[in-house]
Amino acid sequence: MNFDLKTLELTAAASEKCDLLIALIPEGFKPGKDPLSTLAAQALKNGDLATKAGKSLQLYQPGGAAARRVALVGAGDGAARAVRQALLAVAGAIKAPQTKRVVVCFAGKAQADAVSAAVQAVAEASYVYTTTKSKAEARSLSRCVVGVHSAPDVREAFDTAVALVAGIEFAREWGNRPANHATPTLLADAAKGLAKLPRIQCKVHGPAEVARMGMGAFLAVARGSEEPLRFIELRYNGAAKDKAPVVLVGKGITFDTGGISIKPAPEMDEMKFDMCGAASVLGVFRALGEMQPEINVVGLVPACENMPDGRAVKPGDVVTSMSGQTIEILNTDAEGRLVLCDALTYAARFKPAAVVDIATLTGACVIALGGVRSGLFANNDALAAALQEAGESAQDPCWRMPLDDDYADGLKSNFADMGNVAGRAGGSITAAKFLQKYVGELPWAHLDIAGTAWKGGAAKGSTGRPVGLLVQYLLKQSQAKAPKAPKLPKADRPATAVGSPSLSPLRARTGKAAPAVRAPKSGAA
Structure with a gap:
């Protein structure tokens, strides 16, 4: 259109x-x-x-x-x-x-x-x-x-909205696809397609590379599926190389049966939406490719299925995460936090200005906030305020939830450094407290979109949220003075491509939109 x-x-x-x-x-x-x-x-x-x-x-x-x-x-x-x-x-x-x-x-x-x-x-x-x-x-x-x-007075807002629509619809498309048409491999192919847009690069890590990196929690979730996992790494280089990036981490569980702690059958089909966090990250990059703001952004997507075959991780198993911390898996249906924790550890290598993870993480957040606002958890007041303001501006609102240390008490384990669940009470908060253990002092926020990423019933389908919130936040950050990334020892530096010099938005420079990126056809490898 x-x-x-x-x-x-x-x-x-x-x-x-x-x-x-x-x-x-x-x-x-x-x-x-x-x-x-x-x-x-x-x-x-x-x-x-x-x-x-x-x-x-x-x-x-x-x-x-x-x-x-x-x-x-x-x-x-x-x-x-x-x-x-x-x-x-x-x-x-x-x-x-x-x-x-x-x-x-x-x-x-x-x-x-x-x-x-x-x-x-x-x-x-x-x-x-x-x-x-x-x-x-x-x-x-x-x-x-x-x-x-007066068209000239609102031209910038109009162009931004058109680009945002491209991102939202990209996220909706992949969120709506059935799990057999949105496997981890197909999701990775969609990410590779985004690299056709200016300033965007994509790298995809397979099971062997993930194992070498020591992502034991991510590997544990993927063990029960015949579909190989994919760890997707996207980069948008819109600013100088010494500008610290914002890292977005999207939960990419392309189908969630619950594993051995299997879910009840009614409405399990909606668990194809469990990768909407990943879809929102892809949607943001689709919009960035059109808008071309002066900011550096990294997108990380741990993608796999959570299935219950004979190799699947069992309740009571202890796994070692990339951070070295051990986790007692008390409930295999609390798998999103397991794939995210390793991705959050990986995110630290980029020395980011901020890390934001996006996940359909807990039913408890749906009970708390319904389908109106996404749950926002953050260890940094300025980051939380910026995200909340962006949500209001984008009509994609969120609501800040508490992160008191007392909520983490239920995660204690007799057999590992922590358990992966802490009971029903305050479930969305204890899930966030689990993730917080993997971010250290980095400015970090967690968006629980379990209630806002899709609708059920007659209107069943992906909403594309929170692409609007995230894009608005990134645009605001691109207009502010970004902090310089600290110098890393040579061995620890992430690989970066040669970036083009800072440019004004593509549409303003050329009068043309960025090249179209089509989703791969169903069944494409």
Whole structure:
């Protein structure tokens, strides 16, 4: 789908030929003398339309409009949240098979974040998953024109939103794929495909390399599956080499049976979503490839399945993590923290400015926060505040949870340095306390997205969260002064490719988007 931004008042929008014209009517709407404004004013006066966000009046071929259908939609105060709510209220019309060209026109002055919200809402409303359907009807919408009072004033926000949509949809695609179409190998292939974008590199480690690195916890989880594990390492080099990177670590359990501590059968199919943390990291890199911000970012994805065959790790087994700490595996269904702990240890070699891990980690977080906010845990107040602010700005909110040391008491073990679970009480917090043991003094945050990464029921599917939050955070960091990375002894330095000099965003330089990256076809090796 293509997006266009135009300087387009409601008067001119009426002459736009399209299948659907959506006029966003804000509070305090001052109608002009054009037919659409007059129509909206009459509907408001007679009570057939309200400016409350999401209230709408849909019309077919009204006089004075070239559009086949017109939707007058209340946009509330015109802020990003209200605009998103307004457009999702007419999602059915946007997604309809006969809708191929849409014009979204702001009848009042459009703020930059509201324009961004409009782009994302149209993309969300029209999204269709087709990969594993034999007779799928693909997204019918091919073009969306966003009309505003002054296009140059919101151009940057618009371009950023278009790039963000590419990242969110990349994450949704891989989150939605069934486990046999999103194996660790296929996930690694998707990451390799991202290396076609400017400034992005990818390296994939197999089982032998992971074993040599001493990632005993990660290896233990993968033992029960015939699918070989993959440890994916992505790098985006957008700033000088001496600038410390932000490291993103995404949980990549491509299917989770629970292992020997097997899950109940109902809704186990949703455990294909257990790699949504990994998908969000891939989505962030997809967006970075378009935006080209001046920042260095590393993405780490430990990818494997958690299966219960004869080789699978057993409750009571003790394994040695990459950090040298030993873990008594009391519950094999608490596997996400086992793959993440080794990836967090690996992350330290990059001497990062911050480490953020993203994981569908605990059902306890769903109980605590539901599907509205992701759980945020952090050992650094500044990092926590930056992530929370980014979430609010991106309409991808999180909520900070406690990390008191007393919560770690339940992780004590008689047979290892720690157990991998600490009982039901405060389960999301004790899981975070487990991960904290592997980050030392590094500024670190953990996002538990078990409640926000996907929806169940009739709306079942990946949401693409928290790509928006993460991208917003990285963009803010790119605008701030990044700390220089400390010099490492030669033997400890991670391999880095020759980076290009700092450049302004690709779209601003060339007027063109970055090259498209297609997901590999189902079944590709």
